[in-house]
Amino acid sequence: MSRFLSVIPVMEAIAAAEKIAPKKKTGNVPVEQSAGRVLASDIVADADIPGFDRSIVDGYAVLAADTIGAGDAVPAILHCTGRVAMGSPDSGHMVTHGKCVYTPTGGVLPQGADAVVMVENTEEAGDTILVRRPVSPGENMLLRDDDFRQGETVLSAGRLLTPQDAGVLAACGCVSVPVSQKPVVGIISTGNELVPVSSRPGPGQVRDANASMLAAYLQQYGCIPRIYGIVRDEQESFEAAIARALPECDVLLLSGGSSKDDRDMTAAVIAGTGEVLVHGIAIAPGKPTIIGRIGKKPVFGLPGHPAAAFVVLIAIVCPLLDRILGLHKPMFRTTAAVLGESIPSQKGREEYIRVRLENGIAFPVFGKSGLLHTLIRSDGLVRIPSVCEGLEKGVSVEVILW
Amino acid sequence: MSRFLSVIPVMEAIAAAEKIAPKKKTGNVPVEQSAGRVLASDIVADADIPGFDRSIVDGYAVLAADTIGAGDAVPAILHCTGRVAMGSPDSGHMVTHGKCVYTPTGGVLPQGADAVVMVENTEEAGDTILVRRPVSPGENMLLRDDDFRQGETVLSAGRLLTPQDAGVLAACGCVSVPVSQKPVVGIISTGNELVPVSSRPGPGQVRDANASMLAAYLQQYGCIPRIYGIVRDEQESFEAAIARALPECDVLLLSGGSSKDDRDMTAAVIAGTGEVLVHGIAIAPGKPTIIGRIGKKPVFGLPGHPAAAFVVLIAIVCPLLDRILGLHKPMFRTTAAVLGESIPSQKGREEYIRVRLENGIAFPVFGKSGLLHTLIRSDGLVRIPSVCEGLEKGVSVEVILW
Numbered sequence: 029m030s031r032f033l034s035v036i037p038v039m040e041a042i043a044a045a046e047k048i049a050p051k052k053k054t055g056n057v058p059v060e061q062s063a064g065r066v067l068a069s070d071i072v073a074d075a076d077i078p079g080f081d082r083s084i085v086d087g088y089a090v091l092a093a094d095t096i097g098a099g100d101a102v103p104a105i106l107h108c109t110g111r112v113a114m115g116s117p118d119s120g121h122m123v124t125h126g127k128c129v130y131t132p133t134g135g136v137l138p139q140g141a142d143a144v145v146m147v148e149n150t151e152e153a154g155d156t157i158l159v160r161r162p163v164s165p166g167e168n169m170l171l172r173d174d175d176f177r178q179g180e181t182v183l184s185a186g187r188l189l190t191p192q193d194a195g196v197l198a199a200c201g202c203v204s205v206p207v208s209q210k211p212v213v214g215i216i217s218t219g220n221e222l223v224p225v226s227s228r229p230g231p232g233q234v235r236d237a238n239a240s241m242l243a244a245y246l247q248q249y250g251c252i253p254r255i256y257g258i259v260r261d262e263q264e265s266f267e268a269a270i271a272r273a274l275p276e277c278d279v280l281l282l283s284g285g286s287s288k289d290d291r292d293m294t295a296a297v298i299a300g301t302g303e304v305l306v307h308g309i310a311i312a313p314g315k316p317t318i319i320g321r322i323g324k325k326p327v328f329g330l331p332g333h334p335a336a337a338f339v340v341l342i343a344i345v346c347p348l349l350d351r352i353l354g355l356h357k358p359m360f361r362t363t364a365a366v367l368g369e370s371i372p373s374q375k376g377r378e379e380y381i382r383v384r385l386e387n388g389i390a391f392p393v394f395g396k397s398g399l400l401h402t403l404i405r406s407d408g409l410v411r412i413p414s415v416c417e418g419l420e421k422g423v424s425v426e427v428i429l430w
Numbered sequence: 431m432s433r434f435l436s437v438i439p440v441m442e443a444i445a446a447a448e449k450i451a452p453k454k455k456t457g458n459v460p461v462e463q464s465a466g467r468v469l470a471s472d473i474v475a476d477a478d479i480p481g482f483d484r485s486i487v488d489g490y491a492v493l494a495a496d497t498i499g500a501g502d503a504v505p506a507i508l509h510c511t512g513r514v515a516m517g518s519p520d521s522g523h524m525v526t527h528g529k530c531v532y533t534p535t536g537g538v539l540p541q542g543a544d545a546v547v548m549v550e551n552t553e554e555a556g557d558t559i560l561v562r563r564p565v566s567p568g569e570n571m572l573l574r575d576d577d578f579r580q581g582e583t584v585l586s587a588g589r590l591l592t593p594q595d596a597g598v599l600a601a602c603g604c605v606s607v608p609v610s611q612k613p614v615v616g617i618i619s620t621g622n623e624l625v626p627v628s629s630r631p632g633p634g635q636v637r638d639a640n641a642s643m644l645a646a647y648l649q650q651y652g653c654i655p656r657i658y659g660i661v662r663d664e665q666e667s668f669e670a671a672i673a674r675a676l677p678e679c680d681v682l683l684l685s686g687g688s689s690k691d692d693r694d695m696t697a698a699v700i701a702g703t704g705e706v707l708v709h710g711i712a713i714a715p716g717k718p719t720i721i722g723r724i725g726k727k728p729v730f731g732l733p734g735h736p737a738a739a740f741v742v743l744i745a746i747v748c749p750l751l752d753r754i755l756g757l758h759k760p761m762f763r764t765t766a767a768v769l770g771e772s773i774p775s776q777k778g779r780e781e782y783i784r785v786r787l788e789n790g791i792a793f794p795v796f797g798k799s800g801l802l803h804t805l806i807r808s809d810g811l812v813r814i815p816s817v818c819e820g821l822e823k824g825v826s827v828e829v830i831l832w
Contacts, residue, residue, distance in 0.1 A: 059627060060657060063646035077802075078636055084735070084800045086690040114663070114689050115622035117633030134623050134688030134734060134800075136634045147690075175801050183806070190832060191650060192805035195643030195736055198627045199636070199802055220517035221536050225461060225600045231519030232538045234480050234601070241597030244465035248593060255462060261516070287516050287534030288488040288549075332536060333486070334597055361831070363765040364790030388766030388790070388826070398486045398536075399577050400479075400601055403594035404585070424790070429763070430592060 035308040035315060037414060038378045042347045044305045045319050048326045049351040050278050053209040059198050063191045064250060065207035066353045071183045074201050076173040081137040083112075085168045088128040088150060088157055089121075089141035095162040103151070103158035112136055128157055137169055144168035175199070186356035208353045210252045214277035215239050216269050217258040218294060219285015219332060224258060237400060238283045238330070238337050245341060245430075249349060249359055261290055266297050270322065278352060279326050281345070282318075286332030286398070291316050294329040298322060310377040310414060313397035314340040335397035339380040342409065342428060361429040365390040367410070372418040382406035383427060390427055437710040437717060439816060440780045444749045446707045447721050450728045451753040452680050455611040461599050466652060467609035468755045469589045475582050476603050478575040483539040485514075487570045490530040490552060490559055491523075491543035497564040505553070505560035514538055530559055539571055546570035577601070588758035610755045612654045616679035617641050618671050619660040620696060621687015621734060626660060639802060640685045640732070640739050647743060647832075651751060651761055663692050668699050672724065680754060681728050683747070684720075688734030688800070693718050696731040700724060712779040712816060715799035716742040737799035741782045744811065744830060763831040767792040769812070774820040784808035785829060792829055 036044075054068040083089065090106060098104035106128040110121050112135040121129045121138035128145075129138040137144070142165045149161040176182050182196055183189075189197075189205070197205055222236040223229050236258055243253035254277060259269045273280055282294050295318050298304050302322030309317045313336035318329030328345055330337045342360065350358055365383075368391040373379045383390040385407040392410070395402035408429040412419055419425065438446075456470040485491065492508060500506035508530040512523050514537040523531045523540035530547070531540040539546070545565040553560040578584050584598055585591075591599075591607070599607055624638040625631050638660055645655035656679060661671045675682055684696050697720050700706050704724030709731075711719045715738035720731030730747055732739045744762065752760055767785075770793040775781045785792040787809040794812075797804035810831040814821055821827065 060642040060645035060655065061649065063650050075631070078800075079631055080633060082800070084688075084798055113622075114687060114692070115624070115634050132689030132691060134621070134636070170798060170800055174798075175803050182803075189646075190806070191643050191647035192736075192740065192802070192832065194646035195639040195740075196802050196806055198642035199639040201627060201630070201637060203628045219536070220515075222517070225603060226605045228603070229477070229481055231482060232517050234536070235603060237597040237601040240462040240600035241593050243462035244591075244596035245593035247463065248465050253462065285516060286486075286536030289534060290516065334594075338594065338597075361763065365766075396486055396572060396576075398480075398484070398572055400594070400598050401577050401584075404592070404598055430594065 035310040036306060037310050038343060041306050041309045041319060041344055045326060045344060045348040046351050048321050049348055050324065052352060052354045054206055055209045056204040057207050059194050059202050059205050062189045062194050062197060062205040062207060065189050066250065066355050067183055067185055067187045067189055068206040068208050068354065069185050070181045071197060071200055071202060073176040073178055073180045073182050076178045077175040077199050078170055078172060080172050082170045083131040083133060083135050083137055083144045083168060084170055085144055085146045086133050087131065087144045087146045087168060089123050089131040089138045089144050090128045090159070090163065091123060091125060091141065092143040092163050092165040092167065094125060095145065095159050098159045098162045100160050103160045106157045106159060108155045108157050112138060142166065186354050188355060188359055210250055211278040211349060211352045212252045212254060212276060213246050214254045214256055214273040214280045215242055215283055216256045216273055216280065217283045218261060218266060219290050220261045221285055222258045238332070238334055241334065242281060242283060242337065242341060249346065250353060251349060261285065261293055263293060263297060266293065267301065270297065270301070274322060274325055277325065279348065282327065282329045283337060284330055284332045290332070291318070291329060294318055298327055298329065302327065309344065311340070311343060312374070312377050312379045317344060333397040334400050335382065335403055338403060339409065343380060362426050363429055365425055365427050367419055367421055367423050367425050370418060370421045371412065373412040373416055375417050376414055378414045379412040380409045381412065383408060383410050385427060390425055437712045438708055439712050440745060443708050443711045443721060443746055447728060447746060447750040448753050450723050451750055452726065454754060454756045456608055457611045458606040459609055461596050461604050461607050464591045464596050464599060464607040464609060465593045467591050468652065468757050469585055469587055469591055470608040470610050470756065471587050472583050473585045473599060473602055473604060475578040475580055475584050478580045479577040479601050480572055480574060482574050484572045485533040485535060485537050485539055485546045485570065486572055487546055487548045488535050489533065489546045489548045489570060491525050491533040491540045491546050492530045492561070492565065493525060493527060493543065494545040494565050494567040494569065496527060497547065497561050500561045500564045502562050505562045508559045508561060510557045510559050514540060544568065588756050590757060590761055612652055613680040613751060613754045614654045614656060614678060615648050616656045616658055616675040616682045617644055617685055618658045618675055618682065619685045620663060620668060621692050622663045623687055624660045640736055643736065644683060644685060644739065644743060651748065652755060653751060663687065663695055665695060665699060668695065669703065672699065672703070676724060676727055679727065681750065684729065684731045685739060686732055686734045692734070693720070693731060696720055700729055700731065704729065711746065713742070713745060714776070714779050714781045719746060735799040736802050737784070737805055740805060741811065745782060764828050765831055767827055767829050769821055769823055769825050769827050772820060772823045773814065775814040775818055777819050778816055780816045781814040782811045783814065785810060785812050787829060792827055
């Protein structure tokens with residue numbers, strides 16, 4: 029193992045990971061549980077929606093021409109010939125010149141009518157209706173295909189579904205929605221300094237915070253995380269843990285201890301049963317990242333510093349997860365902001381700076397990547413491309429939110 | 431029942447709902463599943479974190495003073511007296527003038543040392559180490575309480591936990607995290623025009639899209655939604671459905687049909703077994719909203735138009751859910767943006783405009799509130815306060831993201 033890493037650019041590292049992405053698997057979920065899942069097939073409207081011309085107010089269906097010039101002083105006077113019942117087909121009501129039909133919100137627009145006058149703008153005197161405001165043709169109504177037209181693709185495969193999408197899917201009759209299966213991501217922690225969260229660390233020891241943090245993020249990212257605990261830095265037990273975890277997972281993360289010896293062992297173990305594709309990425313924090321493959325499964329060796337592990341998860345592992353999920357754009361949210369302070373950066377490596385957002389202004393939160401508290405006092409990351417020597421105060425940036 | 435609603439301001443409606451919020455219930459979840467939950471108690475660091483002075487690089491622990499003036503031409507020459515083992519207590523290594531100790535990343539800083547030189551800036555010749563760059567005291571190391579100090583409150587009750595918080599909780603030894611229980615929110619749909627998602631709508635009928643949409647949103651908002659299906663607009667079956675659902679829920683939503691008759695019946699049914707507190711809110715869309723109480727449970731009558739139901743869920747129901755969850759600030763994300771187009775508004779009512787975001791600019795997505803497609807083609811809502819007559823293009827706005 030060489031003493032120094034031979035780093036490769038972030039884009040190449042992502043491409044190396046994507047090349048070994050396992051194939052997307054699909055399944056079905058009930059429509060009301062589909063938000064946060066990735067749509068696996070295009071969804072087509074099975075009929076026009078709403079399916080019939082429809083009033084969108086409680087009022088009187090009229091011929092718009094009958095209301096021209098209507099006002100408080102000189103109302104239009106119409107004869108009401110009936111009421112539309114909710115949920116019933118057009119029951120033979122007909123609106124002709126001088127006539128109107130009471131139509132509740134959502135009711136079928138009677139034949140002949142081309143607009144609806146809100147009840148608030150009318151006065152009832154038995155069957156005589158005084159209309160005090162004119163309406164234009166099409167006013168206060170929907171056409172049968174105003175929302176979606178039969179055969180139209182309403183939502184496309186690869187979309188991260190929202191609650192509103194669930195509404196649209198329900199409107200299209202999708203009781204059960206085709207979605208990508210959640211990838212199972214295993215996490216094995218290594219490092220002789222690590223003790224379980226339940227232990228009280230002795231001198232020189234720290235609790236394994238990274239596994240919980242990574243698992244929590246993966247769960248929110250639409251994956252099924254599986255924590256396999258801590259293995260000691262001994263090649264044999266490490267290999268045994270991987271052999272146990274790998275068949276149960278789609279992707280395996282080896283959450284490294286922080287020392288070089290530990291990283292070297294991780295690389296050696298991957299090389300022993302698989303192949304190391306990348307060892308060292310031009311990213312900060314996160315340089316000592318390993319990407320490999322064992323069998324057909326991607327295996328990552330993540331750095332031990334919490335902030336570094338988190339950045340590598342977002343910048344390198346998530347693009348692979350997106351690929352497995354069939355996602356068209358990353359699942360994490362981004363927001364536009366203005367940089368509140370200049371940030372120096374070293375050319376030749378991609379830097380990810382933690383930032384705090386305040387009214388659309390992003391302030392860098394500096395701090396050593398071994399510290400957790402910079403992660404909880406920031407709102408997201410700003411990426412500085414490797415060709416930049418830094419970003420000037422006042423420039424527009426995209427913030428990856430967490 | 432009066433023909434017109436007597437509306438009250440949004441703030442009053444929210445206050446009326448919050449007044450009847452059921453008490454927060456708490457429980458525990460494993461730390462790796464705590465992201466997205468609301469912390470129920472303050473969490474205090476049980477020890478200093480990291481707990482010992484620590485190297486954050488692979489390198490040599492030194493006295494910084496020994497490296498003053500070190501460079502490529504004239505390196506500082508130190509004698510290496512040993513290596514720190516990962517995870518071991520300080521094993522008696524001592525750094526004195528002219529000496530150094532190899533210390534891996536995360537290793538315990540040997541006594542006497544006050545900085546670490548990165549291995550990249552050194553050269554080894556047996557036990558003789560050439561240091562080619564000076565370090566300042568404190569460089570490349572963490573102090574024992576740099577992250578958190580024993581007894582310090584690291585996270586406060588009422589916080590919506592993030593994955594990074596899970597890392598901090600794990601570092602503090604919280605295997606199991608005290609969180610608010612997820613409120614159970616029942617959804618009963620009413621309206622004679624509604625048919626189940628699994629049905630093919632006949633003339634005049636539409637599928638019940640709102641229940642799926644509301645349930646999907648509530649699930650993402652940290653609640654347990656429970657869909658009770660559609661009841662016909664008949665007082666008896668409506669009352670029976672409520673009587674069945676109410677004992678199982680903390681909050682009940684009556685997802686209304688769109689007609690005034692249906693809303694009136696909803697109000698009558700709530701009044702029959704409980705109390706109507708609000709009937710009509712100065713909000714657009716969403717005016718015909720009902721807030722009531724049956725027994726000690728909050729019951730909402732939501733409008734039938736999808737966009738209106740969604741806005742009322744976010745603007746009126748969510749503040750109640752925040753109260754039940756003990757959340758300090760709303761769970762939904764917001765982002766700052768600049769308005770890309772002027773929006774007119776009617777003074778005296780709060781308007782919620784759907785907007786599409788593009789590089790930090792929010793463009794209004796106009797469309798009738800009976801349509802679903804405006805919801806899926808927008809990214810969030812901009813609120814126009816009731817005292818405004820609209821918002822001018824170019825003003826800064828806060829967008830409630832969905």
